[in-house]
Amino acid sequence: GEDVEQSLFLSVREGDSSVINCTYTDSSSTYLYWYKQEPGAGLQLLTYIFSNMDMKQDQRLTVLLNKKDKHLSLRIADTQTGDSAIYFCAEKDTGFQKLVFGTGTRLLVSP
Amino acid sequence: DTGVSQDPRHKITKRGQNVTFRCDPISEHNRLYWYRQTLGQGPEFLTYFQNEAQLEKSRLLSDRFSAERPKGSFSTLEIQRTEQGDSAMYLCASSLGRPEAFFGQGTRLTVV
Numbered sequence: 001g002e003d004v005e006q007s008l009f010l011s012v013r014e015g016d017s018s019v020i021n022c023t024y025t026d027s028s029s030t031y032l033y034w035y036k037q038e039p040g041a042g043l044q045l046l047t048y049i050f051s052n053m054d055m056k057q058d059q060r061l062t063v064l065l066n067k068k069d070k071h072l073s074l075r076i077a078d079t080q081t082g083d084s085a086i087y088f089c090a091e092k093d094t095g096f097q098k099l100v101f102g103t104g105t106r107l108l109v110s111p
Numbered sequence: 112d113t114g115v116s117q118d119p120r121h122k123i124t125k126r127g128q129n130v131t132f133r134c135d136p137i138s139e140h141n142r143l144y145w146y147r148q149t150l151g152q153g154p155e156f157l158t159y160f161q162n163e164a165q166l167e168k169s170r171l172l173s174d175r176f177s178a179e180r181p182k183g184s185f186s187t188l189e190i191q192r193t194e195q196g197d198s199a200m201y202l203c204a205s206s207l208g209r210p211e212a213f214f215g216q217g218t219r220l221t222v223v
Contacts, residue, residue, distance in 0.1 A: 043214040101153030
């Protein structure tokens with residue numbers, strides 16, 4: 001079955017880079033996503049990558065995909081205190097509309 | 112375009128009562144999704160509509176849960192005979208048949 005795993009917690013200092021990692025099991029994944037959730041709020045789509053791509057860059061965000069190892073990462077450059085939130089990795093399977101989410105990584109950015 | 116709108120934002124109900132939540136998707140988005148998120152977990156898929164047709168349902172959607180999207184615009188999610196285990200954040204998302212799906216702020220349900 002599908003499973004998406006993430007480390008639970010990451011702490012960085014303001015101005016450093018953050019790297020949040022995710023592994024997934026479904027080899028049929030077509031799209032992989034990163035969402036951000038602030039306390040008590042819904043999910044904000046940050047970026048997504050198609051499974052035939054290795055990398056996608058969007059301003060401070062860089063997504064790397066290693067399809068062989070089923071490993072996805074999100075790098076946030078110049079991390080700010082406003083980046084403190086929970087970050088969810090999600091995958092979408094071929095032929096289905098649902099997203100399968102990981103349990104989320106809580107990012108804490110200290111000044 | 113104000114994004115996906117959910118109402119109410121918070122709901123407290125007594126065990127055994129019925130509750131109904133509403134979701135208004137982004138205008139012209141033909142696809143609508145419901146997810147449930149419990150504390151410390153990622154969202155779990157409940158159901159998916161394309162226009163007014165309910166095309167996918169999770170096994171999580173027990174017979175106490177029903178969702179509708181009668182005119183292919185807004186959607187409602189009803190939970191009958193609520194249980195304490197139903198306490199969660201209920202999230203709605205919409206998309207236009209492209210990879211991006213946009214989420215609302217959610218309805219937080221507390222069953223006491």
